[in-house]
Amino acid sequence: MTREEPVPAVEVAGRAVDAWSRAHQPELVAVRRHLHAHPELGFAEHETTAYLEQRLTAAGLRPRRLTAGTGLVCDVGGSGLDGGPVVVLRADIDALPLADLKDVPYASIREGLCHACGHDVHTTVLLGVALALASLADLPGTVRCVFQPAEERVPGGGLLVLEEGVLAGASRAFALHCDPSVHVGKVGLRTGAITAACDRVEVTLTGPGGHTARPQLTVDLVHALGRVVTEVPGLLSRVVDPRSGVSLVWGSVSAGVAPNAIPETGTLRGTLRVLDRSVWSDAEELVRRLVTEVARTSGAEVDIEYVRGVPPVVNDPRSVALMRSAALETVGSEGVELSPQSMGGEDFGWFAEVMPIALARLGTHGSGELLDLHRGTFDVDERAIGVGLRLLARTALHALAADAVLPAGPPVGRSM
Numbered sequence: 001m002t003r004e005e006p007v008p009a010v011e012v013a014g015r016a017v018d019a020w021s022r023a024h025q026p027e028l029v030a031v032r033r034h035l036h037a038h039p040e041l042g043f044a045e046h047e048t049t050a051y052l053e054q055r056l057t058a059a060g061l062r063p064r065r066l067t068a069g070t071g072l073v074c075d076v077g078g079s080g081l082d083g084g085p086v087v088v089l090r091a092d093i094d095a096l097p098l099a100d101l102k103d104v105p106y107a108s109i110r111e112g113l114c115h116a117c118g119h120d121v122h123t124t125v126l127l128g129v130a131l132a133l134a135s136l137a138d139l140p141g142t143v144r145c146v147f148q149p150a151e152e153r154v155p156g157g158g159l160l161v162l163e164e165g166v167l168a169g170a171s172r173a174f175a176l177h178c179d180p181s182v183h184v185g186k187v188g189l190r191t192g193a194i195t196a197a198c199d200r201v202e203v204t205l206t207g208p209g210g211h212t213a214r215p216q217l218t219v220d221l222v223h224a225l226g227r228v229v230t231e232v233p234g235l236l237s238r239v240v241d242p243r244s245g246v247s248l249v250w251g252s253v254s255a256g257v258a259p260n261a262i263p264e265t266g267t268l269r270g271t272l273r274v275l276d277r278s279v280w281s282d283a284e285e286l287v288r289r290l291v292t293e294v295a296r297t298s299g300a301e302v303d304i305e306y307v308r309g310v311p312p313v314v315n316d317p318r319s320v321a322l323m324r325s326a327a328l329e330t331v332g333s334e335g336v337e338l339s340p341q342s343m344g345g346e347d348f349g350w351f352a353e354v355m356p357i358a359l360a361r362l363g364t365h366g367s368g369e370l371l372d373l374h375r376g377t378f379d380v381d382e383r384a385i386g387v388g389l390r391l392l393a394r395t396a397l398h399a400l401a402a403d404a405v406l407p408a409g410p411p412v413g414r415s416m
Contacts, residue, residue, distance in 0.1 A: 010397045013136055014329060017393040020132040021386045028128050028385050031055075033106035035120035039095030039113040042150030042157060045070040048093050052127060052147055059131050063147075066164060071149035071157060073166050076130050077139030077400075084141030085403035087396050088173035088355075090161075090348060091126035092119045092151035101376035116378040118178025118364065123147060125176065125362075125388035132393055141400040144170060154200060154309045156347025162354060171403040172319050172356045174395050175348045176388055179339070179361035180371050184381040187327045187391060188339030188361030191320045193312045195359070196245060196273040197280040198345025200307040203228060203291055205300040209264035218262055222255050224298035225266045229253065231294050232287070239286065245275035247343055248287070273343045275312055284308060311349040316356030322402060323358045326394035330387060344373075358395075362388045 021028075040048050049070045056063045056074050063074035071093065078084050095115045100108035108114050130145045146166060150157030161167065182188055205228070207219030215223075233248045240246050248270060255266030272287060274280045284306045295302045327336045339361045351357045365371075366381030 009140070010401050013139075013397050014390075014394045016136055017132045017397075018390055020135055021128065021389045024128065024131075025386050028124055028389070029382050031127060032120050032124040032382060032385060035123055036115045037106045037109050039108050039110055039115045039120075041097060041113065042094040042153040043068055043070055045093050045149050048123070049147070049149075052093070052123070055127060056130060059134050061130065061134055066149065066160060066166075068149060068157070068160055071160075072147040074130055074145045074147070075142050076133045076145060077142045084139075085400055086142040086144055086170040087399040087403065088144045088146060088167060088170045088351070089126055089129060089392055089396055090146040090148055090173060090175045090351065091122040092148050092157070093123050094119060094150050094152050094157075096152055096374060098374070099376050102379055104379070114376055114378075116375055117152070117373050118378070118380060119151065121178050121362070121364065121380055121385060121388065122176065124385055125392060128385070128389040129393045129396070132389065133396070139400065140404055143396045143400070151347050154198075154307055156310050156350065158310070158347035158350035162350055167351065167354055170355060172316070172358075172399055173351045174319065174323060174358050174360075174392060174399070176360045176362045176392060177346065178364045178373070178380060178384070180365050180373060180378065180380070182337070182361055182363030183365050184363050184384045185331055185387060186335045186337055186363035187331055187387070188337050188363070189320055189324055189327065190339040190341070191315050191317045193245075193275040193277075193314050193341055194339060195313040195341075195346040195349065196247075196275050196343045197277070197283070197312045197349070198309040199272045199283060200309060201248070201268075201270050201272055201287060202305040203268040203295070204303040205266050205295055206303070207262075207264060207300050210262045212260045212262055215262060219299045221263050221266045221300060224295055224300045225253060225255055225268060227298065228268060228291055228294050232290050235290050235294070236286070239290075240279055241276070243276070244279040245273070245341070245343070246279060246283070247273045249273075273345070275341060275343075277312055277314055280311060310345045310347040311352065313346050313349040313357065313359050314352055315358045316352075319356045319358035319399070322398045323360055323391075323395045325398050326391055327360070329394055330390045360391065362391070
């Protein structure tokens with residue numbers, strides 16, 4: 001008779017989470033649909049916060065609100081001081097100022113507001129993780145669940161989380177994001193930069209104005225704007241390493257009204273995106289210099305408003321490895337794929353200022369046409385909720401087990 005090997009504690013807990021997820025799938029779908037029907041913008045997520053607070057409190061947990069009045073922090077497990085390591089899981093709770101164009105029973109009831117980026121799914125997943133882990137008899141540490149407001153704002157609610165010291169004492173942080181280009185049941189992982197920094201740029205040019213018949217007597221402002229539009233992005237690609245992934249794209253150009261009058265003012269608005277964290281640090285100075293050099297050759301006066309947005313999300317190799325172990329247990333080797341780099345912004349990147357992080361892509365595409373993010377038609381295959389719950393919960397369990405054997409370091413604080 002052979003003696004059976006004991007099942008590791010992480011696996012025992014993981015199986016319990018799997019069972020909890022299966023048993024509560026209809027409830028989780030109902031939660032997601034409630035959130036989807038009641039979207040709120042960044043720092044105005046009062047009903048969402050109260051709803052989550054009630055659900056967590058009913059399970060015997062003790063959530064606390066962030067100082068902004070929206071968003072929650074809720075610890076599950078030990079104290080974090082003598083109760084083992086602390087691992088952070090984060091979900092964003094805000095919606096977008098877009099009309100919901102779907103014909104479904106859970107469509108937004110609020111005109112001009114829509115969960116078109118999957119934050120309702122992220123929030124439902126994290127709520128499920130908190131409730132599932134709270135049902136376990138014991139955890140080898142603390143799982144700190146952060147329901148973060150205002151991810152869609154610039155510079156994002158993630159910065160508020162840092163400034164409040166929410167991450168103090170934690171070893172690492174994890175999050176996921178819906179990906180409609182990936183089939184449900186699959187998870188995308190990537191080491192290094194997975195999203196880009198995103199800054200907002202507004203350029204205003206001014207001149208004396210004049211008649212289009214005599215451009216030589218004034219500043220041809222529209223021509224000057226056109227030069228900035230076309231030349232500055234090209235110059236950027238020649239003064240920084242192309243591997244840094246710098247991209248300046250203009251989204252708005254405005255000047256003048258009459259076809260035969262040269263206007264006195266004109267404005268450009270756009271975004272600067274970059275994958276390399278060090279290049280992002282110098283991006284504002286570089287953009288200001290190039291725009292000024294190009295515009296002033298026309299004689300125009302230049303005013304530049306540069307709003308520093310969010311840093312790139314740079315995934316830590318060890319944290320990705322922990323997430324990969326969880327993903328293999330959740331969806332199998334056939335369900336794990338390499339996630340491409342995205343030029344989109346994500347304020348989870350702020351968390352990397354103070355600790356290792358990892359962001360995964362959660363497949364949400366079921367059947368039919370792809371429903372892209374930030375569109376009023378966006379929706380998900382709701383089977384992704386269970387996948388995300390099991391992935392994040394198992395990731396937390398693996399991270400607690402791994403970090404329990406690491407030497408204790410100083411409490412984490414903000415360092416810029």
